[in-house]
Amino acid sequence: MNEFALIARYFQRPVHDASVRLGIGDDAAVVAPTPGCELAISVDMLVEGRHFLADVDPEALGHKTLAVNLSDLAAMGARPRWALLGGALPDADERWLDAFARGLFAIADRFGVSLIGGDTTRGPRNLCVTIVGEVPAGTAITRAGAHADDDVWVSGTLGDAMLALAAMQGRTRIDDDALARLRVRLERPEPRVALGEALRGIATAALDVSDGLTGDLAHILDASRVGARIELASIPCDDLLTGKLSTERPIALECLLAGGDDYELCFTAAPRDRDRVIAAGRVSGVHVRRIGAITSERGLRVVDADGDAMSSLPRAFDHFPS
Numbered sequence: 001m002n003e004f005a006l007i008a009r010y011f012q013r014p015v016h017d018a019s020v021r022l023g024i025g026d027d028a029a030v031v032a033p034t035p036g037c038e039l040a041i042s043v044d045m046l047v048e049g050r051h052f053l054a055d056v057d058p059e060a061l062g063h064k065t066l067a068v069n070l071s072d073l074a075a076m077g078a079r080p081r082w083a084l085l086g087g088a089l090p091d092a093d094e095r096w097l098d099a100f101a102r103g104l105f106a107i108a109d110r111f112g113v114s115l116i117g118g119d120t121t122r123g124p125r126n127l128c129v130t131i132v133g134e135v136p137a138g139t140a141i142t143r144a145g146a147h148a149d150d151d152v153w154v155s156g157t158l159g160d161a162m163l164a165l166a167a168m169q170g171r172t173r174i175d176d177d178a179l180a181r182l183r184v185r186l187e188r189p190e191p192r193v194a195l196g197e198a199l200r201g202i203a204t205a206a207l208d209v210s211d212g213l214t215g216d217l218a219h220i221l222d223a224s225r226v227g228a229r230i231e232l233a234s235i236p237c238d239d240l241l242t243g244k245l246s247t248e249r250p251i252a253l254e255c256l257l258a259g260g261d262d263y264e265l266c267f268t269a270a271p272r273d274r275d276r277v278i279a280a281g282r283v284s285g286v287h288v289r290r291i292g293a294i295t296s297e298r299g300l301r302v303v304d305a306d307g308d309a310m311s312s313l314p315r316a317f318d319h320f321p322s
Helices: 005-009 058-076 094-110 158-170 176-187 194-198 215-224 239-245 250-260 272-283
Strands: 020-022 039-045 079-087 114-122 128-137 150-154 202-207 229-230 262-268 288-295 299-303
Touching: 005 094, 005 114, 039 058, 058 079, 058 094, 058 128, 058 176, 058 194, 058 202, 079 094, 079 194, 094 114, 094 272, 150 272, 158 176, 158 239, 158 250, 194 272, 202 215, 215 229, 215 250, 215 262, 215 299, 239 250, 262 272, 272 288
Parallel strands: 079 114, 229 299
Antiparallel strands: 039 128, 079 128, 150 262, 150 288, 202 262, 229 288
8 A cells, every 4th residue: 555545545534624625635735714713723743652652552542643732722722623644654554544543533523623634654653743723813822821819720630641651661550440541541631622712711821731730830930921839739630649649759749740641721810710710611521620829929839738838849741851
């Protein structure tokens, strides 16, 4: 099977979205944005051995390949519309491709995303999606809008994906049932698109937690030129991780504060809008929790139950640590 047959068989489908004037099969796609909207565009790359294990279920990988990009749009309050997929593959394994495409299109269909183009080549497995969404002009949520005294919120629970990976690597032990449950969070993250859209006009700043809370929140603090005080006990996490904070504190803190792959939203909002934030979570079907506040004093402090600041924080993931 050559490159063009591979694309036609696994990734080219009839286009049912009227906004797609020209999709897969030409030198470029042509789309018609919605009048009055701005485009939000993001790109994410997943590399075998770095972002996923070689033996991962290809259907789950298809899901995650698009989900991590949808999460970026969620953080901006954008509605997903179109995607392009670039992939390096070691071979044209038909069973692998069939499962991968099935996972990719299942989540694409759920969120109304049309695959409109891309590229394939032979090489070590590497998957790269460019995602394009729309947001009403002037309403995109950025990292730069947090103000002193704003609340800091997160959705869902943090640390689940990292705890699953740590168990798979033998760095901690959890039972098989718990591992299966947490591994879903690692391999099939759920992008909080509905919550992101519901937070437009409420959240003052936002991003998704992909590299760990301490590292990702620091991006908001840098862009907004503020600091934050976070209450460790308020950070929502799985009961299993809560237990490990007592029995295996170092690795539990690493999972909770610096664990990547959660793809939850971390955002800020004015205290007067607490009821609106909770309502946004309710209509989106996502639990949201206040974990601290923005401060005028720069820097990130995480305090324990006694209000004492932790002397050091686990370091969030960085591809090129200095």
